[in-house]
Amino acid sequence: MSLLEDARNGVVTDEMRQVAVDEGVDAEFVRRGVAAGRIVIPVSPYRSVRVVGIGKGLRTKVNASIGTSSDLVDVEMEVEKAKVAQEAGADTLMELSTGGDFYEIRKRVVGVTDLSVGSVPLYQAFIEAIRRYGAAVHMRVDDLFRITEEQAKLGTNFMAIHTGINRITVERLMKQGRFGGLCSRGGAFMTAWMIHNEMENPLYSEFDYLLEILKEHEVTLSMGNGMRAGAVHDATDRAQIQELIINSELSDRAYDYGVQVIVEGPGHVPLDEIKANVILEKRLSGERPFYMLGPLVTDIAPGYDHIVAAIGASISSACGADFICYVTPSEHLALPNPEEVREGVIAARIAAHVGDMVKNGRREDDLLMGRARRDLDWKKQYELAIEPEYAEELRCERTPSNSETCTMCGEYCSLKIVKENFNFKR
Ligand code: SF4
Numbered sequence: 001m002s003l004l005e006d007a008r009n010g011v012v013t014d015e016m017r018q019v020a021v022d023e024g025v026d027a028e029f030v031r032r033g034v035a036a037g038r039i040v041i042p043v044s045p046y047r048s049v050r051v052v053g054i055g056k057g058l059r060t061k062v063n064a065s066i067g068t069s070s071d072l073v074d075v076e077m078e079v080e081k082a083k084v085a086q087e088a089g090a091d092t093l094m095e096l097s098t099g100g101d102f103y104e105i106r107k108r109v110v111g112v113t114d115l116s117v118g119s120v121p122l123y124q125a126f127i128e129a130i131r132r133y134g135a136a137v138h139m140r141v142d143d144l145f146r147i148t149e150e151q152a153k154l155g156t157n158f159m160a161i162h163t164g165i166n167r168i169t170v171e172r173l174m175k176q177g178r179f180g181g182l183c184s185r186g187g188a189f190m191t192a193w194m195i196h197n198e199m200e201n202p203l204y205s206e207f208d209y210l211l212e213i214l215k216e217h218e219v220t221l222s223m224g225n226g227m228r229a230g231a232v233h234d235a236t237d238r239a240q241i242q243e244l245i246i247n248s249e250l251s252d253r254a255y256d257y258g259v260q261v262i263v264e265g266p267g268h269v270p271l272d273e274i275k276a277n278v279i280l281e282k283r284l285s286g287e288r289p290f291y292m293l294g295p296l297v298t299d300i301a302p303g304y305d306h307i308v309a310a311i312g313a314s315i316s317s318a319c320g321a322d323f324i325c326y327v328t329p330s331e332h333l334a335l336p337n338p339e340e341v342r343e344g345v346i347a348a349r350i351a352a353h354v355g356d357m358v359k360n361g362r363r364e365d366d367l368l369m370g371r372a373r374r375d376l377d378w379k380k381q382y383e384l385a386i387e388p389e390y391a392e393e394l395r396c397e398r399t400p401s402n403s404e405t406c407t408m409c410g411e412y413c414s415l416k417i418v419k420e421n422f423n424f425k426r
Pocket of ligand 1: 405406407408409410412413414415416
């Protein structure tokens with residue numbers, strides 16, 4: 001019996017209870033959300049994790065993606081990045097290695113975290129095809145499903161799977177063209193494979209078999225956005241919407257079969273189109289959890305894309321996105337290092353919080369911080385800060401002449417003047 005089936009049968013599981021405690025909501029609320037497909041709780045029979053609920057009525061969750069590339073295979077660095085991501089407050093981790101020994105890297109990463117871990121089996125399938133048969137277009141369908149099952153048995157909680165790319169999607173893409181191509185590696189690989197082999201995407205044509213594997217190993221299906229545009233000028237185009245329609249239809253089949261499902265969204269979207277993207281996904285999929293990759297709201301700020309994505313993520317979260325993927329400062333430029341992973345997670349957490357202030361009305365911490373600032377209560381301010389040590393470090397490294405204030409205004413601290421002359425207590 002899967003978690004989704006338990007929820008449908010009225011059973012409140014330990015995982016649902018834990019999510020309810022973490023979120024400050026009723027366990028029955030979580031059960032009903034899971035039963036309706038509005039909330040997912042990625043679990044695995046192979047690994048116990050810090051459970052996390054993703055979906056309507058819950059806090060927006062942040063994913064950090066790590067993993068080697070073909071150019072940089074440093075397993076110790078990836079292990080360090082996994083630890084840093086968890087310490088910085090990521091809710092989930094995606095292990096997306098495309099270089100080195102996949103099995104070894106995943107085992108090491110999964111071994112140092114108790115976060116829910118996601119993967120993209122398609123990456124491994126295509127790269128193994130390159131190594132064994134000389135080209136990604138020679139990938140064998142059996143290998144793809146074998147790798148999916150192997151990754152599930154390693155304790156993978158959710159998988160991004162590019163189900164929505166079919167011949168119609170590709171036709172739409174080819175007809176219209178793109179300014180910025182495709183920025184989904186899985187999407188690019190699969191589209192090339194389909195064109196070369198003149199075959200349907202097996203993840204679409206053999207979707208029922210895929211569901212069998214996912215259900216047997218209790219993996220949450222994250223329906224990949226393979227048509228993800230790599231430029232804001234291509235946002236919300238026909239190919240992207242075609243894929244969303246197909247994924248939405250398939251998400252009904254996954255749900256009916258008892259597999260928890262998330263729908264993934266785009267990564268480059270101008271500010272004024274974000275709301276439409278969220279509404280479309282929620283409307284077409286029947287309110288399945290929406291996983292947005294930021295989005296990045298401009299393409300002109302390489303080196304600062306964690307900020308660009310945080311702007312987009314705060315809007316997408318406020319509009320109803322449930323799950324956002326972080327972006328690091330090295331996006332589009334290099335494989336991130338641990339410090340950049342930390343910066344990416346913090347930026348995404350700020351965005352998620354900003355979104356939750358609107359979406360869920362979660363403003364208690366802001367109220368407390370406002371009071372702590374008014375009262376010059378530095379200890380409380382550090383406690384409430386998104387990164388307490390950093391906040392304390394910044395103030396203390398530039399020692400103020402008056403222990404009540406900081407060096408920004410020094411003796412002309414407006415809050416001190418207020419504190420000494422007015423009574424603003426609320
Ligand atoms: S010195 Fe200025 S910045 Fe610092 S606490 Fe006072 S008012 Fe705020």
